[in-house]
Amino acid sequence: MSTAPAAKRQKASTPDTPIDTSSAPYKLIYWPGLPGRGEHIRLVFEEAGVAYTDTALQDDAMQQVLDQISTKNLAVDGAPNVPPLAPPVLEHGGLVISQTANILMYLAPRLGLAPDTDSGDAGAIYRLNALVLTALDGLSNEVHDCHHPICTSLYYADQRAEAVRRSKEFVTQRLPKFLGYFERVLRVQAERDVANKWLYGARLTYADLVLFQCLDGTSHQFPRAVQQLRESGAYQRLFALYEAVKQRPNVAAYLASERRQSYGEGIYRYYKELDVVPDAEEA
Amino acid sequence: MSTAPAAKRQKASTPDTPIDTSSAPYKLIYWPGLPGRGEHIRLVFEEAGVAYTDTALQDDAMQQVLDQISTKNLAVDGAPNVPPLAPPVLEHGGLVISQTANILMYLAPRLGLAPDTDSGDAGAIYRLNALVLTALDGLSNEVHDCHHPICTSLYYADQRAEAVRRSKEFVTQRLPKFLGYFERVLRVQAERDVANKWLYGARLTYADLVLFQCLDGTSHQFPRAVQQLRESGAYQRLFALYEAVKQRPNVAAYLASERRQSYGEGIYRYYKELDVVPDAEEA
Structure with missing residues (x-):
């Protein structure tokens, strides 16, 4: 399949103007040392050939997850985000969301791995x-x-x-x-x-x-x-x-x-x- | 909250033209005799004040669920639907979908119980x-x-x-x-x-x-x-x-x-x- 992620993202960003998706980097926050639920999100990025940051590969991997799921996380970051209970967590242009299926549903149409709602197959x-x-x-x-x-x-x-x-x-x-x-x-x-x-x-x-x-x-x-x-x-x-x-x-x-x-x-x-x-x- | 479901549905139907949502009835297919996972969907309809058919209240309630989840169900109905593994199932204007959170995510913006993606809060x-x-x-x-x-x-x-x-x-x-x-x-x-x-x-x-x-x-x-x-x-x-x-x-x-x-x-x-x-x- 010849995916064209950049073009897809551009298109998808039109109805989503309040979320800056045009050039924002994708960041996956997940436990280090195992594929886990984060793997579904990695596979979407990899198949689409889209650059992403995977905190599991960073030195402070564990701490980044713990900061997200800490009971002290009150999601005070300017955007109306909700603190996650558990990883995976996706950060994208001010949006911070959790839950595997939810993250995938957000990403897939943007990365050419699901029809857009304006594709003629809205369902x-x-x-x-x-x-x-x-x-x-x-x-x-x-x-x-x-x-x-x-x-x-x-x-x-x-x-x-x-x-x-x-x-x-x-x-x-x-x-x-x-x-x-x-x-x-x-x-x-x-x-x-x-x-x-x-x-x-x-x-x-x-x-x-x-x-x-x-x-x-x-x-x-x-x-x-x-x-x-x-x-x-x-x-x-x-x-x-x-x-x-x-x-x-x-x-x-x-x-x-x-x-x-x-x-x-x-x-x-x-x-x-x-x-x-x-x-x-x-x- | 003053919901205006009819207007909401009209609005939501614009980007979703291929799904006829303007006047299509909502039909919930779920096991009879218990609230179960179907209850989340009932509560959304009830709070919004929107008419819906609940097969659990019909004489052939059990058979309607069994027909949906039968291994003989090949979803041959003209639309590119996927047969469900389990109820709840929602039918709406040619669209047939399963999974509680999924049905709710489809319904809520249409019924005024979640911001639309074009509401200024796309996330x-x-x-x-x-x-x-x-x-x-x-x-x-x-x-x-x-x-x-x-x-x-x-x-x-x-x-x-x-x-x-x-x-x-x-x-x-x-x-x-x-x-x-x-x-x-x-x-x-x-x-x-x-x-x-x-x-x-x-x-x-x-x-x-x-x-x-x-x-x-x-x-x-x-x-x-x-x-x-x-x-x-x-x-x-x-x-x-x-x-x-x-x-x-x-x-x-x-x-x-x-x-x-x-x-x-x-x-x-x-x-x-x-x-x-x-x-x-x-x-």
């Missing part, structure tokens, strides 16, 4: 946002909660038994449900036009990037389950999309770079005892 | 969406998972022990965190202007309605914990907002009507053994 951004929220629900939040089913503020070791039980249910009941859903969405698109291999229409959108990252992270946490489901052949369009995103030139270059961080103690974690496969009678 | 909708996603994360999804920590497809009785443990952690660690966050957001607003008693600026927005419903449901599930935290006096602005929303004439009339359904086997459930209070040493 597109809401259809895409629904897909993104669904992917984050099932393949990010629910996966995270498999290793922290009782409380995020307890250690994993203190909820291991519950984590094992939840993981077994997840890969048996929930994972096939979500993979099947996205496979069906892709089938709907292909039935509309054989050229449609993406989640929405004939061009890659940010929803495809989100689904790629969700699948990649879920595969890290549940490699055996994902492999087994992949080999079942029931999700061929979905895994084709995964490979197609991975091979996008900008995405491939990013994944091969040092900017792509390893999975660690983040959303997606590998624990041998959680690496289970779906119950045979259910799957 | 408002993203700030509001972040607040809404945060409220739904902490005071809807996390509360639901307190009674279903292992899997939504298992019975409560089969995960009661884990539910008790999670509920204790939730009311001790998480509930004060989320209440404290929204109290701080309200303090930020009041420090900007003493007239600001809502989450964003001087007028009620849809984020206030969402927070009201989240608090109401959380109070149903954890009455003792919410009462104790309320009586601590640490969240006075938050509970003042709760009461102020409850007393809005349209909201009050709705809550007193038969359209307001009782909490049952939905997101928010009362189980005596989960009705716990925060650990004293932590709270």
Whole structure:
């Protein structure tokens, strides 16, 4: 896809005059040392080929996040911003916003990764946002909660038994449900036009990037389950999309770079005892 | 607030010409018999005084939801819609979208419950969406998972022990965190202007309605914990907002009507053994 980010931003800035987007730099504030929820935002910038600052790569990375989420942050900066509860946080020309799906919804039309509301498909951004929220629900939040089913503020070791039980249910009941859903969405698109291999229409959108990252992270946490489901052949369009995103030139270059961080103690974690496969009678 | 929904819709329809919003009816498709996630959407319509169809009140309520979420639903209806994984679903003039926060973000500017992007505060909708996603994360999804920590497809009785443990952690660690966050957001607003008693600026927005419903449901599930935290006096602005929303004439009339359904086997459930209070040493 030949994105033209600068032109897109110019265009998008017209109805948004009060937010200075024409030349403002993009700044992502996120935890250092893991891809996490910030990764969805990085992938959007990388695919679009748009310059951005990633505080995770800076020396004071941790402090920048802590300053944002501090209970002392009263968002006193001239603009009517709201303090964030948690990262990722995006700063852009006076606007400071949080929540992954929200940041993506703001960025994608500006970076050529979603139709503009004046594109002739005004509903597109809401259809895409629904897909993104669904992917984050099932393949990010629910996966995270498999290793922290009782409380995020307890250690994993203190909820291991519950984590094992939840993981077994997840890969048996929930994972096939979500993979099947996205496979069906892709089938709907292909039935509309054989050229449609993406989640929405004939061009890659940010929803495809989100689904790629969700699948990649879920595969890290549940490699055996994902492999087994992949080999079942029931999700061929979905895994084709995964490979197609991975091979996008900008995405491939990013994944091969040092900017792509390893999975660690983040959303997606590998624990041998959680690496289970779906119950045979259910799957 | 003197909302003028008809005029708002007219105005909003200009950039959205491909979606016929000028006279199209609003239709909410949601499970019958419980407020659930659909309640946030009902409250937006009710506060705005806008007519809408609620399939939960119709004879074939269950079937309408099942038709939407059926794996046979390929969204073949002329518009480039995407089949939903789960309700709530909104139909409006050819547009069919799912996901609570997404539907609200579509509706609120059209119904006068959020600034338009051409209002002079183009960033408002993203700030509001972040607040809404945060409220739904902490005071809807996390509360639901307190009674279903292992899997939504298992019975409560089969995960009661884990539910008790999670509920204790939730009311001790998480509930004060989320209440404290929204109290701080309200303090930020009041420090900007003493007239600001809502989450964003001087007028009620849809984020206030969402927070009201989240608090109401959380109070149903954890009455003792919410009462104790309320009586601590640490969240006075938050509970003042709760009461102020409850007393809005349209909201009050709705809550007193038969359209307001009782909490049952939905997101928010009362189980005596989960009705716990925060650990004293932590709270």
